Amino acid sequence: MSQVDYKEAGVDITKADAFVERIKKLVPTTFNDQVLQGIGGFAAVYKLNDQKYLASCTDGVGTKLKIGQHLDKHHGIGIDLVAMCVNDLLCVGARPLFFLDYMAFGKLDTRISEELIAGMVDGCRQSGMALIGGETAEMPGIYKDGEYDLAGFSVGELTPSEMFKEEAMSEGDVLIGLASSGFHSNGYSLLRKLVKDSETELLEQLLIPTQIYVETFMHLRQKFQSSILAAAHMTGGGIHNIPRMSENFDYTITSWPSVEEMAPVFKPMLQRMDLSQEELFRTFNMGVGLTVLVKKAHAEAVMTELKGKNIKAWMLGHITRGSGQIEMTDWKL
Incomplete structure (x- = not known):
């Protein structure tokens, strides 16, 4: 197993986040x-x-x-x-x-x-x-x-x-995760260090294209309208994209799909890593490509709709008033 993390592989997410914060002062002058x-x-x-x-x-x-x-x-x-x-x-x-x-x-x-x-x-x-x-x-x-x-x-x-608005969000609204097709297009500076050039079959799995969610998401918005409150594309930074919905709420993650439920490429790749759960979730989408925030009263109906269309999805947790923090309750992959 490899103990190389994303930073050691050449990508410093913390530095990238700091860069965005710095240019936030400059760019708005335009x-x-x-x-x-x-x-x-x-x-x-x-x-x-x-x-x-x-x-x-x-x-x-x-x-x-x-x-x-x-x-x-x-x-x-x-x-x-x-x-x-x-x-x-x-x-x-x-x-x-x-x-x-x-x-x-x-x-x-x-x-x-x-x-x-x-x-x-x-x-x-x-x-x-x-x-x-x-x-x-x-x-x-x-x-x-x-x-x-x-x-x-x-x-x-x-x-x-x-346009999604923070005012429409309320405590108890539910986070629903739509399955990813694989690692999508993030974390590859690390992933490539774990696979030999001769492992063609595994490399082909890593090349599976990023899932496009337009048809599914637009259907949900048309059917459930104002009950679809926000969304987060799970790209670089992994689970830490979710608080981009609003920094005035906290996000409690009460469950997550198991490795067996994720796209097949995850299992062999995760077996090659010796990273903490925190580091894995900060680097990869971990099986969820798009997280959708749904009004609590309609969360079950949204799940039923997705299941009826054979779209793999999971209830991940809920939101409470806060400051943009993620709490992962006592569960492990």
Whole structure:
């Protein structure tokens, strides 16, 4: 088993969080009165007029790219790029509209680039978004031949009543977790250190694309409307994304899916790690890709709806007034 943690693998989440806090003082100097939600949220929200807001966000795929490059499989990476952006849009209550991409190569390989674009098209179709443009750069000296990096940018729309608001949240409201398809696109700087290049089958499991939650989430909002109160995309930082719903509540986690209930790739990978439960939950999504906050009175009905559509989900806990803390009660994986 490996005792290497995410920081030792080259990613310092604490430093990244501190960086965001520092630029929160600088970036808002560019804001005008139309900016309703800016840096630090899952997506920014901009007021077009009294009836319509725009939401926008940007993201990448991280070092999961290296596995795709090693296996020479790139379609799923294109899906990942879309998923990492569009799932963030959902967390402010927006409906996805369109997507743009940026691809940078050491030397352009048209086969690989077409495979990446085909994956993005697949992801956009799943999300109901138009892929309306992008940029492709060749950067010899920055990337080696066969290497590339990606960035995605997505925009959605919402009305004022569709924007999630802290005032709608109450003590006792229930956290429901929707299953992830695997590790999604986070934690790969550590994961790649635990797998040999020759372990093709396991590497292919690690390459499974990030789950896109648009269809499920939009269905829940349409059916249960104001009873869907907030959402958290479980990306870098893992469970610590949940308090981004509101820092004025605490989040009590009373249960979590077992390793056997998670996507199959978790079991062999977790067996190779010697990390504390706290570190695991701070680094990986741990089987839950999107956490949804639901009015207590409708939580059972939401679970029944998800089960009826064969969507794996779990009740994770509830919220109380507080200061953005997570309490994990006495349970273990």
